[in-house]
Amino acid sequence: MESLKFRVSKKCLPFGDKVIKQGFRLHKFQEIFYSDVAELEKDVYFIVAPTGAGKTFSFAFPILYAKDNNYLTSRRGLIVVPTNALAEDIEKTLKEQGIKVETITGKTLTKKGKERGEELIEKLKNCEIAVTNPDILNYMINSGYHLPRKNEKFRHLKGFPDWSAFFNALDYVIFDEYHLYDEEQIANILIWFLMTKELFGKIKWFFVSATPEENLIEFLNENGITPEIIEQPLSNEGRVIQGEMEIEFIKISKRIERSLFGHLIEDGRLKENIKDIIEKAISNNEKILIIFNSLRDAMRMKYIIENEIDAEVWVNTGLQTREENNNNLDEILSKTDIIITTSKAEVGVNYPVSLCFMDSGLYLRNFMQRIGRVGRGMEKCKIYCTVITKIFNNLEKHFNKIKKEKLNYYEFVDLMKKAFEDREFKKDKVPKFCGAVLWSVLNSMEEYDKKLTYQRKEKLETLRDKFPYYWVFYHLNEKIKRIEEDEDEEIVDEDVREELLKWWRSFKNSFIRFRGDSVIWKVIYEDGKETEYDLLWILDNAFVEVNKENRTVIIRDFREKRECVVRGIITFSLLDKDYPSTIGGIDKGEWFKFLYSDYIGDIFLQKFESWKIYKEKYFEDETLFEELVKDIELLAPIYSKKRIEIFDLVVDYGEVWCDDIL
């Protein structure tokens, strides 16, 4: 076993000169928040500060500043975070500062129908800071709360004429951990920013993360917005946020160990030397954190450790997120010896641990987030990290140039940047998505009939020419409208008309979702524990019993490795010879392509090709057909997996094919 070991000196944040009324001395990055936000020079600020720097703590500072200076009007902020758990965490922190906080998530909104929108705006107006997720924002901005449903005429919501009223009540917006969003999600956020700037102009936007996204900053610059970047310096003096780290990188082969799991386990048992390390730590009252890349590995590890070591084990992964959970976190943590988790560890919750085994994660950002979780507020910590050969060799090469046994934090970050690759951000995708999102929002505003909404919509239309992709949608929608009105089959045969309309509805709907679509079923595992999870993942990674009537799966055991039980999906989101269309099925290549690539424009085009051949004859109006086809083909670049709504799964349990799982 090859490994590389070195130490990294403790990470400290220096204090600035500014001291606030409450007696805190501020760090540099916090000073921007403790100010009159309305007077800030720029519209957008990027805050770069490491995990543990006290970001959350400073999110309410604009409000404290207004109070401390006896402003007549108070300030209101919105914090947007990628997970609900993080939202709850932030709520707790800010409440301790005496701030009126409302968490707005699917769980805290209790009303249904028309009243849900009213509940949303009421919650916002009742607080000084609202914490929410981007999904709810996206739903709102695409008029999800306003558009009438079946049997309704129009929705006039109390105090909520349209989505812009929500933003009108805000002075500043903070996007926390924004590095987790992909190109399409970033495009969404940019459009929200541009639209509100067009309408009000007073809102200040903060993007906060430990790892800045250079490409996003570049993109803003290219579009005439110059954000200010505030980077928190580190030093050897000041507040200690992470103790000295001793890191051991362990080279693993893709073929043999495959992952951390293979490094820790041999023939289904913990390796002796690993067992010794863990047992010694527990007897010293240390807590241990184990982070896997794979959820399956995490679950299998749990069983093995429980069998071999006398310790309290707590597993916290995506599988547990929706589990009924009455215990509070502090309580769980205090009695736990070993925490097993996955990439879920990268966001939010802090564990007081000083010993950690981890898979390095896919990219630099994953690794940095994981490593930032260990040794918070401690003197020392020890980390064992498995890396694939390529990264290990990079590490070794660059480490040998430094030849130091102990690095300072900067040298460490620099070395990691050289060793790891970072995620590729496809910048050229962003303007296209911006155009699409803009169209979706404006189109949704068309359908409610308030004069003021029309005025706002007109104002927003000035943005259209910034993103020409908007017009692709506009023209396509015009043609579809003509087809919709074509009841006498003058343009197209009725059946084809119906499927075209159904496809367009499904396509439009995909913009109201912020994330991809998945089939979530109830899952029962470990003698009755109940949760909800992605059915596709469960079928591929576990041995299960399926109950179709109750939409429930019972996990009997986890597989040793992923199997391809699900062979494809059925969807209305693609136009194909047969409708609905199947992705995968007998075409294995297509299925793997779908599973493992972010963009599926070529699958879309391929299927559309056969649609064209088979459906052309049903069109009376040939010119319209030609033009329609051209427009639809232009959609290929924004066919990410988010466009696909899953109607059914195609499953193969062995010999027998069965495609009616849902």
Next chain:
DNA sequence: TGACCCCTACAATGCGGTAG
């Protein structure tokens, strides 16, 4: 005689491409 080096053959490992 043992320490060391060189060489060779074969094994192991790694890598890039491809198909499913």
Next chain:
DNA sequence: CTACCGCATTGTAGGGGTCA
């Protein structure tokens, strides 16, 4: 993504030689 293949590179055991 994973399995597989062919090819390239690296690792290693063991033979053989030299030298002190």
